[in-house]
Amino acid sequence: MRFQAYTKEFSKNLKIAYPVMLGQLGHVLVGLADNIMVGQLGAAPLAAVSLGNSLIFIALSIGIGFSFAITPLIAEADGASDIEKGRSFFQHGIIMCLLNGFLLFALVWAVKPLLYYLDQPPEVVDLSLPYIDIVAFSLVPLMIFQAFKQFGDGLSQTKYAMYATIAANLVNVLFNYLLIYGVWIFPRLELEGAAIGTLISRFFMLGFLYFILKKKKKFSTYFIWAKKSLQKHIFKRLWNLGFPTALQMLFEVAIFTGSIFLAGTLGTNPQAANQVALNLASMTFMIAVGIGVTATIRVGNQKGRSDFVEMRRIAFSTFLLVFIIEAVFAIAFILLKDILPTYYIDNAEVIQIAAQLLVIAALFQLSDGLQVVILGALRGLQDVKIPTVICFISYWIIGFPVSYYTGKADVLGSMGIWLGLLAGLSASAIMLYIRFNYLSKKLINQGVVKTS
Template identity: 30%
Template sequence: MDQTYSKKEKSKQLLHILIPILITQFGMFSMNFFDTMMSGRFSPNDLAGVAIGSSIWVAVFSGLSGILLAVTPIVSQLIGGKKENDVAYNVIQAIYLSFLIGIAVIISGILFLDPLLNVMSLESEVRRIATDYLTALSFGILPLFVYNVLRSFIDALGKTRVSMFITLSALPINVFFNYVLIFGKLGLPKLGGVGAGYASTITYWLIMGIALFVTAKQHPFSSYRLFKSFHRLSIKKWKEILIIGVPIGFSIFFETSIFSAVTLLMSVFDTITIASYQAAVNFASFLYMVPLSISMALTILVGFEVGAGRLKDAKVYSWLGVSMGVMMAILCGLILLIFRFEIASLYTTDAKVLELTAHFLLFALFFQLSDAIQAPIQGALRGYKDVNMTLMMSFISYWVIGLPVGYCLATFTSLGPVGYWIGLISGLAIGALTLSMRLIYIQKRKFKHPLEV
């Protein structure tokens, strides 16, 4: 990354870092997208089972891997402050921590998955598919968490194209194994949606292996000598990572898990409604990769500028990212409006599921604008290492306001499942407003107290 002196230069550097992140995020999410879409082609039960399992997994993974995103602002500020010698130690400690988190997830799944699914009023076949799908995914948890640490390190150096190429190289393999394992090709048994879980696990091991090779052997990553020295476990360093990472992780968890909570509450409806809701949420989440990628790019750039003490530049990057997010939201909204039936047909050939999915996709239109504001702002705030208040705002917006409003509308009015969509949209809008106010406050405070950490 380089110091920039004009908005044009900043826009160019933002795009240079953003576009590979965006492609990488689409690639990562495409694994989940193809899991859901290809399972839907197998049967409505497989679509519902994989979609439910996926919604649980995405919430857990997004929240816990979000903890490891602390590596990005830590490393970017170290590089901005010319403290490159401290980078390897921080990254290795994060890898150790990723193992601990991964093991905790596996143990938690063994203990709590069945009770969670038992709470949901699912058909027995849908429940079985969801359980087996998540079991298959569990074999890839450790490599996936390690990859996320290495990717955060790679991205913090501004080399986001490397992450992009790693992900894109793995995506065709994921689709291939999905096809083979779901539909029983090449002499293998038909596993249905469960096969998608095993396909993702194979892919997770592959991308970890590639990332390990790249960071150990390729310049400029090899110059940081991540694996040249043995570093003992440091509880103190883990604490430093967790102080930044836990609020980031829980903030992401509060946002993503609300969709899982709605899935749980919507289990009182029939399988057609559940499958349609999950398909619509899956595509809305696919589009969310745009503002999320802008968020990740801003964390890198704002962290770099703050570490170098260039607070004015950090502020310009922040609002450039928000403006870009809004423009992209308008484009995505038009795509949803015009092609909602074509999009729905990607997930199912069942006429009832298709019709209801297309109807639900209309509500995803309203997600786009709020997401376009709140996600980039969260990324900018992480660049400032301001994470605790963001956590609180996310909790209040989604769980204190959004979910209760949705439940009341769905339960006590004639809106039914549509009520949950209105509740979610309300939470997103309030989150966007409060986070905007927080960013303005932090930027003013930084200018008054520039040495404040």
């Protein structure tokens, strides 16, 4: 197939993806705003935010993973023009996400004392605990928001969640400024102020998206609650897709969280540098997440139509698109490695370590982008169990041991930690590609047999 057969899909892919990219970047920018504003208070507060968010992100990955089950089901129903089925998935998904929000809040609150036993700097742990308490509660509105977002994504209406996220970021920056530093009539709360800003912004984000979707005529049918009682088989289908997806995200987020804990054993400055590099890498990763959601939507649509040849071509167009974009980011990281960290903190050692890490981050941009988009395509096929095993092997059998052994102070230190991340992401991208290539060819062959 000629190159143009894939590139001609770029404009449609980007039309769906760019609101998701901006929306996902919005979530990262909440952390970026916290990091930059808290970074002005010193290395220890910045490391505390890093440590606190590492715990929150583990819970967040589980919740978002479950919510991702909504999108392929809505996309398939939309491809088959079955509004009734789509409405059922949407409404059951809201209830699932609501329950997940409260469960995750309780989970974070229960496990936070474990931070004292992970060989972290004591002053960093002490600073992080009040921050964690407040941000953990923000998981409740965020999970409900995710239900509405994934519903909109499944219908290829990705722009409304973007509007909500951008508006929420403005709210977050405003309250961060007022509450971290104690401006005007507001008290100086430092880290707790950053956490309160995040909490306020997430409630605002949920309310904003709810009212936008509810008043739009195209969504009105979905907001009419079904007369039938809740159905066990719908929850089971959401679980069968959501639980493996949650594990996929958990395995990946956990290895990055593990890098934070490993960096903490090297000291406060390496941990702060690790957070700077991770935050920058997270922003480029969210671009790939947007294309991954696009892959889920478009593959799910074609699955609903049983057009597997077109499905494979469209999926490969998303793989090529993310490869090109991430290559550009990789070059930018290398060229700007000494400049980007200076926007976070004025500490020569932290800046030097972060610059070294950005070189490795540049290398794994390609693997990271490809693996998340291929995962999205597999999710569109509703193939989640084997990819979950692949993620576990890649990150925890291959990646983390490399990080652990080469990340010790007497070996390669921070650089060794990130070499493990590179190994895990590369293994994941290769194995997931093999899986999608196999499944898509199998579906095409089955279609040919049925037709003949």
